Amino acid sequence: MSSDRAPRPALPRDRIAVLITAAGRGTRMGGEMPKQWLPLSGRSVLARSIDAFAGLGRIVVTVHPDDMDHAIGELGGRITLVAGGATRSDSVRAGLEVLEGSGITHVLIHDGARPLVSASTIGAVVEALAEGAEAAAPGIAVTDALWRGAENVVTGFADRAGLYRAQTPQGFSLPTILAAHRAAAEAAPDDVELVQRQGLAVRIVPGDEDNLKITWPGDLERAGRILRMRGTDMDVRLGNGYDVHAFGPGDHVWLCGVQVAHDKGLVGHSDADVGMHALTDAIYGALAQGDIGRHFPPSDPQWKGAASEIFLRHAAELARSMGYRLGNADVTLVCERPKIGPHADAMQARLAEIMGVEPERVSVKATTSERLGFTGREEGIASIATATLIREA
Ligand SMILES: Nc1ccn([C@@H]2O[C@H](COP(=O)(O)OP(=O)(O)OP(=O)(O)O)[C@@H](O)[C@H]2O)c(=O)n1
Numbered sequence: 001m002s003s004d005r006a007p008r009p010a011l012p013r014d015r016i017a018v019l020i021t022a023a024g025r026g027t028r029m030g031g032e033m034p035k036q037w038l039p040l041s042g043r044s045v046l047a048r049s050i051d052a053f054a055g056l057g058r059i060v061v062t063v064h065p066d067d068m069d070h071a072i073g074e075l076g077g078r079i080t081l082v083a084g085g086a087t088r089s090d091s092v093r094a095g096l097e098v099l100e101g102s103g104i105t106h107v108l109i110h111d112g113a114r115p116l117v118s119a120s121t122i123g124a125v126v127e128a129l130a131e132g133a134e135a136a137a138p139g140i141a142v143t144d145a146l147w148r149g150a151e152n153v154v155t156g157f158a159d160r161a162g163l164y165r166a167q168t169p170q171g172f173s174l175p176t177i178l179a180a181h182r183a184a185a186e187a188a189p190d191d192v193e194l195v196q197r198q199g200l201a202v203r204i205v206p207g208d209e210d211n212l213k214i215t216w217p218g219d220l221e222r223a224g225r226i227l228r229m230r231g232t233d234m235d236v237r238l239g240n241g242y243d244v245h246a247f248g249p250g251d252h253v254w255l256c257g258v259q260v261a262h263d264k265g266l267v268g269h270s271d272a273d274v275g276m277h278a279l280t281d282a283i284y285g286a287l288a289q290g291d292i293g294r295h296f297p298p299s300d301p302q303w304k305g306a307a308s309e310i311f312l313r314h315a316a317e318l319a320r321s322m323g324y325r326l327g328n329a330d331v332t333l334v335c336e337r338p339k340i341g342p343h344a345d346a347m348q349a350r351l352a353e354i355m356g357v358e359p360e361r362v363s364v365k366a367t368t369s370e371r372l373g374f375t376g377r378e379e380g381i382a383s384i385a386t387a388t389l390i391r392e393a
């Protein structure tokens with residue numbers, strides 16, 4: 001997980017809101033889908049823009065009315081969604097109106113198309129506001145010579161002295177920016193311009209070359225390269241699981257999804273597949289999503305005698321829905337009998353099939369406990385499992 005998260009705000013967290021604009025159509029980018037929904041190293045551009053502000057305060061995102069269902073599906077209940085307007089200014093205004101009267105004192109307005117904003121850029125804006133600035137925004141002093149041109153011919157020159165390239169997040173006291181939007185006779189490319197039109201000072205804090213706005217085809221590839229260079233494009237998680245089931249009367253046991261003939265059965269609320277339970281818990285563990293009992297309470301009669309593949313499939317799908325894929329899984333069964341070796345290949349294939357992964361990612365093996373303890377006395381079977389999950393972060 002990226003360590004470059006938004007720092008603790010110097011302003012109280014419950015007084016800051018983050019307004020992220022994502023209602024544009026991305027016409028310069030082209031393509032079927034607006035740029036904010038495109039994947040960037042495994043997660044959408046917009047999800048990355050939102051996550052950069054994690055822990056900072058309330059998050060409001062403006063989305064195009066046509067994208068509302070998509071937004072609800074992808075972003076769920078963790079943010080407030082507001083329908084945007086025809087221009088960026090209209091979208092910002094719609095988001096600001098929602099915040100009025102909510103106790104919020106300051107707002108950071110950020111382009112949903114700037115997914116690589118760093119904690120230090122966000123922190124510099126928040127710090128300026130905390131020091132009393134009415135408005136603050138990141139800017140980069142222009143270093144290239146500036147030409148005018150037409151039809152690929154230079155027609156004139158502009159003095160670069162005192163020119164800055166504007167970035168977001170742009171931070172404001174809420175009353176200031178609301179008043180500026182309400183007073184605006186026409187839209188502006190950014191919110192700083194609206195505030196400056198009111199004669200208010202806007203503090204410039206250092207911008208960041210990596211805080212690019214995805215605008216043209218090629219920008220997405222550049223953003224991907226930056227993420228890879230940062231080395232924060234991957235989140236690897238490890239989980240473990242342990243389970244035990246006692247022997248009881250019966251003529252077979254279920255182990256890792258395979259029915260194995262035996263002179264005893266395993267006792268449990270479900271089919272007592274101890275190996276599959278350990279693996280399921282390993283996946284939930286890697287996701288920090290509790291254990292089987294949390295998702296399938298034993299007190300619930302509908303799981304009585306249930307096939308354990310329901311649990312494993314649920315854990316694998318949960319991992320996928322959170323953006324993770326299985327790196328590998330390793331299950332060890334601890335028992336004197338039945339012998340596992342003759343069934344290990346079938347178990348590997350079955351677990352892989354249920355999880356929807358290649359069999360080479362799954363290992364099933366067994367050991368005895370040298371006749372020691374409850375497994376040695378053949379009172380039951382134990383299993384331990386580990387799973388790694390990988391998300392291109
Ligand atoms: N009516 C609009 C227009 C833009 N935006 C958002 O404002 C940010 C900056 O705008 P821009 O890069 O211009 O995005 P688009 O308008 O989508 O791009 P284009 O101009 O190429 O169509 C983007 O996150 C965009 O989704 C918005 O919320 N509402």
Ligand SMILES: C[C@](O)(CO)[C@H](O)COP(=O)(O)O
Nearest residue numbers: 088111166167168189190213
């Ligand atoms: C707000 C902004 O990102 C600052 O650089 C920029 O003005 C957005 O402009 P666009 O015309 O919506 O791309």
